[in-house]
Amino acid sequence: MTQPINEMRLTIPSRSANESFARASVAAFIAQLDPMVEELADIKTAVSEAVTNCIVHAYRESAGLIYITCRIFEDGRIQIRIRDKGCGIADVEQAMEPLYTTAGGERAGLGFAVMQSFTDKLRVQSSPGKGTTVVMEKTIRRRP
Amino acid sequence: MVGNMELRQSESTLTAMLEGELDHHTAKAARERIDAAVEKNHIRLLQLDFSGVSFMDSSGIGLILGRYRLMQTAGGSLEVVNTPPQLEKLMRLAGLSQLDVIRRNVANKGGDVHDTANQ
Numbered sequence: 670m671t672q673p674i675n676e677m678r679l680t681i682p683s684r685s686a687n688e689s690f691a692r693a694s695v696a697a698f699i700a701q702l703d704p705m706v707e708e709l710a711d712i713k714t715a716v717s718e719a720v721t722n723c724i725v726h727a728y729r730e731s732a733g734l735i736y737i738t739c740r741i742f743e744d745g746r747i748q749i750r751i752r753d754k755g756c757g758i759a760d761v762e763q764a765m766e767p768l769y770t771t772a773g774g775e776r777a778g779l780g781f782a783v784m785q786s787f788t789d790k791l792r793v794q795s796s797p798g799k800g801t802t803v804v805m806e807k808t809i810r811r812r813p
Numbered sequence: 814m815v816g817n818m819e820l821r822q823s824e825s826t827l828t829a830m831l832e833g834e835l836d837h838h839t840a841k842a843a844r845e846r847i848d849a850a851v852e853k854n855h856i857r858l859l860q861l862d863f864s865g866v867s868f869m870d871s872s873g874i875g876l877i878l879g880r881y882r883l884m885q886t887a888g889g890s891l892e893v894v895n896t897p898p899q900l901e902k903l904m905r906l907a908g909l910s911q912l913d914v915i916r917r918n919v920a921n922k923g924g925d926v927h928d929t930a931n932q
Contacts, residue, residue, distance in 0.1 A: 685838035692868075710868070710899050717870040721837045775844065775879045779871040779907055786906055 673740035673748075675701070681735050683728040683753070685721075691737060692716040698739050699747055702809045711787040712747070712807060718780040719751040719803045725772050727755025727801055745809040750802060757797040765793065818843060818865075820850050821921070825857040825889075828921055832865035835873040844876055848883060857889040862921050864895035873900070874907040881912060894919040 677698045681687045692713040699712065716737075723735045738750040758764045765785075770778030785791045790806040819830040829847050833839065851859055859880055866873070877893055884891040894916045896904060909915060 688836045688838050689834055713868060714870050714903065717836055721870065721872065725837065775840070775875040777871045777874040777878055777907060779874055782906065783871050783903065
């Protein structure tokens with residue numbers, strides 16, 4: 670594994686007002702790679718989904734902290750890790766199925782589907798009662 | 814802010830001019846204002862105008878699907894109009910085209926509400 674050329678860490682409480690702050694912060698950090706508007710929008714959307722999951726699912730009964738780490742690599746690869754210490758997911762595979770939701774009503778059940786299709790790689794690790802870690806990767810194309 | 818969106822009514826048509834960033838946080842306020850207006854004014858056609866939306870995540874899809882069900886239950890209909898190109902990818906992923914609610918180039922700039930798509 671190569672070393673990142675830059676890294677940022679952000680810890681925020683699970684308040685819904687922080688959803689826009691989280692995605693804007695990641696977007697501002699990766700701006701140094703000079704991404705296209707569409708690549709930036711994809712990453713903002715994926716981060717928004719992951720952070721919303723922490724608020725709506727992981728900490729639905731309580732409040733807690735969301736830990737975001739963003740690393741960028743020489744080859745234009747971005748790795749974003751979003752971790753919580755919330756309730757965890759018993760069946761990750763089921764949770765990742767499009768349209769599956771436990772939140773009811775107004776949640777579309779598309780969070781993981783969006784993270785998956787708006788990034789190059791998605792890994793989800795979870796332990797019930799301990800928390801969930803989502804790792805997403807996307808490579809920003811070098812412009813000629 | 815989505816919560817400050819303009820609501821326009823013309824007879825039994827309500828147009829919500831959504832604005833800014835639409836996420837889980839801002840969708841809540843938009844939903845509450847739209848639903849209250851639909852119920853109070855016996856709306857038959859609800860138009861969600863996305864022309865002023867700069868960002869949206871799947872909470873926006875939830876907002877659309879929830880209003881679709883609301884209008885179905887009320888015996889009315891829903892239209893999603895003037896979606897900017899940057900939101901199309903997400904709407905495609907969500908399979909919204911299957912609901913046949915998306916309308917393009919709807920003139921909502923002035924006070925008049927009419928569909929220019931077929932002219």
